[in-house]
Amino acid sequence: MELLLEVEGLKKSFGGVAALSDGRLELRAGSVHALCGGNGAGKSTFLKILMGIYKRDGGVIRRRGAEVDYASPAEALAAGIAIIEQELSPIPHMTVAENIYLGREPSRRFGGIDFNSMNRAAQALLDELEFNIRATQRMIDLTVAEMQLVEIAKALSHDAEVIFMDEPTSAIGEREAQRLFSAIRRLQALGRGVVYVSHRLSEIFEIADTYTAFRDGAFVGSGLLAEVNRQDLIRMIVGRELSEEYVKTNTPGDDVGIEVEGLCRSDAFEAISFSAHKGEIFGIYGLMGSGRTEIFECLFGLEKASAGAIFIDGESVTINKPTDAMALGVALVTEDRKSTGLNLLDSVRANICMASLPELSPLFVMNRAGEVDASRRMRADFQIKAARDTMPVSGLSGGNQQKVVLGKWFLRNPRILLLDEPTRGVDVGAKREIYRIMCDFANAGGTVVMVSSEIDEVLGMADRIMVMRNGKSVGTFDRRETNAQALVNLST
Amino acid sequence: MSETRSRWFTAERRRTLIQEYGIFLAFLILAAILSVSNEFFLTPGNISNVLLQTSINGVLAVGMTFVILTGGIDLSVGSVVALAGIVSASFATTSSTAAIYGAPYPVIIALAVGVAVGVACGALSGLIVSYFSVPAFVTTLGMLSAARGLTLIYGGGRPVPALTPEFRWIGTGHVLGIPAPVIILAIVFGLAWWTLTRTRFGRYIYAVGGNAHAAKTSGIDVVRIRFVVYVISAGLAGLAGMLLSARTGSALPQAGIAYELDAIAAVVIGGTSLSGGIGRITGTLIGALIIGVMNNGLDLMGIQSYYQQVLKGALIVGAVMLDQKRSYGA
Amino acid sequence: MSETRSRWFTAERRRTLIQEYGIFLAFLILAAILSVSNEFFLTPGNISNVLLQTSINGVLAVGMTFVILTGGIDLSVGSVVALAGIVSASFATTSSTAAIYGAPYPVIIALAVGVAVGVACGALSGLIVSYFSVPAFVTTLGMLSAARGLTLIYGGGRPVPALTPEFRWIGTGHVLGIPAPVIILAIVFGLAWWTLTRTRFGRYIYAVGGNAHAAKTSGIDVVRIRFVVYVISAGLAGLAGMLLSARTGSALPQAGIAYELDAIAAVVIGGTSLSGGIGRITGTLIGALIIGVMNNGLDLMGIQSYYQQVLKGALIVGAVMLDQKRSYGA
Amino acid sequence: TKLKIGAAPYGLNAEFMQIWSAALQQHPAVKNGDVELTVFDGRYDALVQNDQFKTMVTQKFDAIIFVPIDIDAGATGVQTAHDAGIPVIGSNTRVNSDLLSAYVGSDDRISGYMEAKIVLDKIGCKGNVVIIEGPIGQSAQIQRLEGNKKALAECPNVKVLEDQTANWSRAEAQKLMENWLTAHPGQIQGVIGQNDEMALGAIEAIKAAGNDVKSYAIAGIDGITDGLRAAKAGEMTSILQDATAQAQGAMDLAIFYAKKGDYKPESEIWTKYGKDMPWNDGKDKEYNVPWTPVTAENVDALLATRK
């Protein structure tokens, strides 16, 4: 059977540093092909080259047997290729429908755009996918997760023969992921080809049939997923054996680290009460839009709660702005690294130090050596793959950017850590490291509150789990007394 | 039915209303103050004056809106006004100063030449900004200087006087009692409004300004869009230059100095963000009217020019402060 | 040892070199062309001239760099130059025009007053931009108009002449053969370089310009930083205003018109992005020098003024085109 | 050897200074190659002019002809040249400096008085006028206003309805006049424009309002080409400021001082004005070029010189 896409020896380097040295892929019609690899393995770079976003330095791309060289995404689109990029790239002040149909607006006579039929088509598409988004909403009013859904809808609307999906589920919840999977299965049935990138291995085994693995910019293997197990795949991705994914070593203590009582915020959540102990990892689980992020924003002083009290170490505290929270030893890893986590224009080092400048340099003058050392420590702790720590953080792979955000907050030696989707886009190997650091942090007397949409992660790492539904808490459970099915049922 | 009605009052709708009409409100307040402080302000003659005085800046501001929506800026419009004004005038003059052999030509030829001069300047700026990725500020600052120099060289530093009555008509004529420049502004504005809100090209301008990367990955030719907006802006500056020459009766080499500031001010007061991707052409029109009304009103009230300048500064800032939506910004 | 040496030639280094020195290369090429075309260009006297002629724009451009790095803009510097120049002059004049009772005062008082006037203007702009979220373009355009009006009101539209020799020294004096304004520029530049590259405050500026949202989430007081940069810019404009008065010997109400364009041009030519977060103060200095050298060189070569304007436009754009790194941009 | 003479006018973007610098190029000594002339555009900035003096000193010019933007600020430049032993001749605009070798110009107070007088006479010393001023603070504006006021003082029954700057600009004056015509419907009888450009702007506004220009008394100063045309059409009165005489007279003096007195003037202007402006062996410190009201008799001859 003819291959939809065949790639050999693809090469790309940035400023003399190789990002991709030997990228290979074979995509068959009707196949969902998982592209696996650690953070910085070159997956996104590989897909961007195929899409005509980057220019390759070498290698061969064949589309249905014919050699091609797309100079721009427009050419790739015309050749029946579409992409969901890893980094969300919405046009903020346009509507959902305009974003979906950008470049393909239905026109009326005299060249005007037919907004009505565009909105209708977009709404039909979103409804078919069961995504709860209105086509006339503006992108800027959406949450990251919703933007991700729009990107998915946009890629599907292209009716392309080949669709690249670069971590499409990293920002969305279980329910939406299932809807994506059913859409993918429909595509599969139509004989389309999908290249699927994800760090969630369970997903890969659920949806994909074949795989290709990259490590350090080079091809390491490919085959049928039915012929490998989880351990084999992990070995290919990380290059070594990884016995267990969730290793939990912390033991919750008796002292309460942070306690929240009757916290409310209109339109977002109401009457939230919980207490997290020192040494504990406290999980919050819920579906998209259930109000978890907003709780964190109130705890960190980014938003104002309309009612409720917060206690830290048993004392009532008021938090009006991030510096108040930081002075109390609270740190917040936000879910949207691009808009609230990082200054993409600045270096890795500057980003790691961004939240700790007064501590690193108590005097007005900066402590350079201190910064270099801090950056070195965090890069080692979180295995951040960057050519050098003065390179702009925008040049890092998505997962590595996420690790920079984590490093930024761990550097502050907080007492209470608020983690909003901490492992978004992080590979299995590094996740293990992050979990280890979380446990060490807890064991040293820290308190962790973690929001996650990944059910395995919540069950694997949290000591207790609070489940949210529509802005309300529906109960808190011990990890040993619950399971994935129960949590999902409670949250819907 | 009830569904559409309730939707009308959603938060989204409310915000759109404020956005669209916030600055309009500021304009109304300003106009109200002026009409109670001066009996002549609301006379038909004066309203016609205000519109006439707004027409040139209005035409420039419309073009500037296109550029700013893509995240660019065009500092060269004032100089292009002068260059196009003088070159077109040299085709429509009965004097011998700088006249082209065979002048005066029919007005249509002079007009075509003026717009062509603008388009040529815009094409050069657009080329440098879009293909060579030189920042728009630097490129158009260069054009500001170069076009002024060319204007002075072309006319030998002297004005081109004695324009034909047909040419002058576009600046001084009336149709049904409405001054010709006002009609031209209305047409330009109407076309721009239609382009920006109803056509693909218009939406692509917003897309390029909002997120160039996303626009590119959606198959939009970002380079071309960036090029075209400078052509539009300078082409309209060419038109404005002819309106100015026709209005003053002679093409002056020092015409249009600092006009770029007023044009950009109209756009920004109208709510368009200098970083691109957000803004409305209706806002630009209101911004231009605010500037026009302010200049006219302060003159009418006979306020001394020093104090006028202080007041103008305060009023511009005040109008935008009234416009609530800005506080949404980061 | 060998490790450090090899490191020097890494790709990173190379890129930094191009980034830091791309525009420097353009500057060198320009200077080389000028020195072969004119025998006087490289004489010590002329080099001192160029530096002197760059000093005022240099001081303004340094302040402007702070503002632009946060993603703002300050259009008011030219007017603040005039206002601070005339107010400080009124404390240091022996004439009776606009003199403050008891004038002339010791030079230190006049200087303090001049900087204070600048700081006051900057504080007002900064307040409006940062606390009220009015776009910087509109706010500082308002200040441009208002400060000019205040200047005219203050001096009754007339210049303040007859400044004391002590006051004039800051514009015309020499230390070890180096003109005083050049030394002042060197000090201002040195402090700014140190602040931007070596202090926390400098890092905050980059962070705010790069991503204000992320900066806020990291506990940085974005509002305060945005406020302070306007104070710095206007304070330096105050200093520049006094340099200008001291150099020309009299404080003119029309001083500093359009100086903001040259200052912004120096910053942008120097590689700082108008959207903020990216840029270097060394680039600004080179940008200011390019403008100074160009003005001096074209005058030296006796090129006719109209042609000079065309050439200047072409040279500015050409210099930035030579600066390779820009093509990294989207 | 060739003399190197620099001319430093405040700015070359408007017609008057353009005529002035063109007249320098037409000076016999420049045309026959005895003098190498360089014109520096002051770009309407005192500091730029200052810097240009330094440039001329660096290049060892033999003499400098100077039209300062500002009367006081110009002194620094003159000092710079004087310190380097270069003579400076003032032209058109005064500068507060004893170091000036000589000055050739016209007294703006006189022209201000003349134009206002013409307007006032035409309206019969009663009624309402408006004044359109130059950029506030410039010496021409200050002195012309003095002249305007002197004439107005002679007509106590005339009321100045409005008095505002239009920065020498035709477009600005046009807007101003449009607004004044609205604010004072049917009340304005005279327009005193401190230069021709602004008077012309007022004329356009009057025409646009559908009024008869000839029923207004309008005057301007300078005698720029458009002003002459309007004067010929009977729409305004202009007072000619003889840019040619100011420029060429200054050039003669510059050569005279550069050659340390060993020079006879070559320009025709000395014969043209004769005893109204005698050469006096170059000994005078100040040469006053007379103002010429533009009349029906001389306008065609003047227009012919402009082509």
Ligand SMILES: Nc1ncnc2c1ncn2[C@@H]1O[C@H](COP(=O)(O)OP(=O)(O)OP(=O)(O)O)[C@@H](O)[C@H]1O
């Ligand atoms: N624009 C760029 N400039 C410099 N280096 C880059 C750039 N883009 C990618 N790289 C480098 O190329 C390497 C591969 O990055 P890529 O984004 O392809 O990784 P990835 O496999 O998608 O990782 P992740 O799973 O974290 O998304 C990384 O080391 C990254 O630092």
Ligand SMILES: Nc1ncnc2c1ncn2[C@@H]1O[C@H](COP(=O)(O)OP(=O)(O)OP(=O)(O)O)[C@@H](O)[C@H]1O
């Ligand atoms: N910028 C915003 N504008 C309007 N509504 C918002 C905004 N951000 C969040 N919301 C709304 O607030 C509610 C809670 O959203 P929040 O982001 O806290 O949920 P979450 O549980 O963290 O889900 P997610 O998985 O999407 O992060 C949702 O109904 C959401 O639509």
Ligand SMILES: [Mg+2]
């Ligand atoms: Mg990736």
Ligand SMILES: [Mg+2]
């Ligand atoms: Mg969330």
